[in-house]
Amino acid sequence: MSDKMLLPPKAVIFDWDNTLVDSWETIQAALNLTFDDFGKERWNLVETKTRVARSLRDSFPTLFGDDRWEEAKDRFYAHFKAIHLETLTPLTGAYDLLMALREQGAYLGVVSNKNGNFLRSEVAHLEWGHFFGRVVGATDAQNDKPAADPVHLAMGDSAAAQYENLWFVGDSVVDIQCARNVGATAILIGDEITGHGDATNSATLSPDWHFPDCEALVRLVKSFAKVL
Known part of the structure; x- marks a missing residue:
């Protein structure tokens, strides 16, 4: 856990599976x-x-x-x-988290290692497309997470293209490494870091911030509005 204050983000890149939806x-x-x-x-x-x-x-x-x-x-x-569509379930607090961040003017995107067509069909099924500037899945970029390529693609021409106060929110060691590769604040959602079988990543990586669920992160994001 970082000892630095967590500042309001200008942009947030989300993982998808088991960060925003239970899959x-x-x-x-x-x-x-x-x-x-x-x-x-x-x-x-x-x-x-x-x-x-x-x-x-x-x-x-x-x-x-x-x-x-x-x-x-x-x-x-x-x-x-x-x-996949019939079993798709948003995690508790995920919708409220997206709403709170959007209301504060943050640019939002998705970077997932799920097939891009499946990913975008799930976003559309939940009617969440309006939250995101870009939704990037596996093979959409030259390399997949943990490479920086899909994050660059997801950021696109956003107003936060300088990557200042960029959050990467995910649940796995690959998400943490991807955050490191783009200089983002690595935020973990969930009880534990998943993907430990990827031994090249799991030995030394830990998130900057760790929240047990989306609801806990929502409370922090809403607290920003009181001081802005």
Whole structure:
């Protein structure tokens, strides 16, 4: 945890899955159906939270091999497409957090390692598109998180393009590393840092600020309005 005061942001980049919406069980279900297709052992929910962080194109070659990962990708996408909208659930306080930040004039964007088409369909399904300047998913930029490329794409031509007082809000070690790569304040949402299976990231990274849920961060954001 940083000992510096957390200042009102000019821009906030959000992760999506398990930062603004609850999707662990959906991801686990689609992965396990894909594992079944390839005769691999299923993951329980704890294993899923530990191992899932990077984008599919960065993780599936290791899981399924260089010769079969694209076939596995197609199977996973088919399974995921069949269930993801019907199980999509906003996390408590997420909508209020977006409203509070927008009311204070912050530029908002999304950077996720979820397939961009699935990501934008979920944003549209919740009717949250009006909150965000840009919604960037996996493969939309040259490289995926934790690279800086998707954040640069999400920031676009925003008034906060100088990246002053930029927050990156997420739940995983990959989100924290992405924040570091763009010089943003790394804010963790949730009880724990997920994606610890990504050993290259988990050894030394910790967030600047950690909030147990969106509601806790909403309270802080609303307190800014009292002093501005």
